Amino acid sequence: MARILAIDYGTRRTGIAVTDELQIIASGLTTVDTKQLLPFLKEYTTKEQVELFLIGEPKQMDNTASESEFYIQKFIEVLEKEFSSIPIKRVDERFTSKMAFQTMIDSGLKKNQRKNKALVDEISATLILQSYLYSK
Known part of the structure; x- marks a missing residue:
């Protein structure tokens, strides 16, 4: 089986998480400068087989799209053009940043470590991926 790759897209940084090859476990992979996201994905997909891209779908509490949806679209x-053979699914990402921060607290990270926004983005991508795996 191929991996599923989750993307928590941001205008500056993008968190990335992947499954194992059996698609059982979601793990944070990295955080990438968004300007380097496509080159990163191209390199990653030459080394690993990816069967699906999951992209977080940020929504407001009233279910309308958030401001960042314009950039994500x-x-x-571009992603569809570059990787036409890999399907894309969207996953509601409401509260993932708050859940990621709480995960950092629960795991005992010190206050200065919790300020690491890149880590929050990576954990958020992992939560997006994990919620998808639970729903399958």
């Missing part, structure tokens, strides 16, 4: 258009 532009990214998806």
Whole structure:
């Protein structure tokens, strides 16, 4: 089986998580400068087989799209052109940043470590992926 790769897209940084090859375990992979996201994905997909891209779908509490959805849609258009053979699914990502921060607290990270926004993005991508795996 191939991996599932989750993307927590941000205008500056993007968190990335992947499954194992059996698609059982979600693990944080890295955080990438968003300007380097496509080159990173191209390199990653040459080394690992990816069967699905999951992209977080940020929504407001009233279920409307958040402001960042405009940028995510532009990214998806490029992603579809570059990786036409890999399908894309969207996953509601409401509260993932708050859950990621709470995960950091629960795991005993010190206050200065919790300020690491890149780690929050990576954990958020992992939570997006884990919620998808639970729903399958």
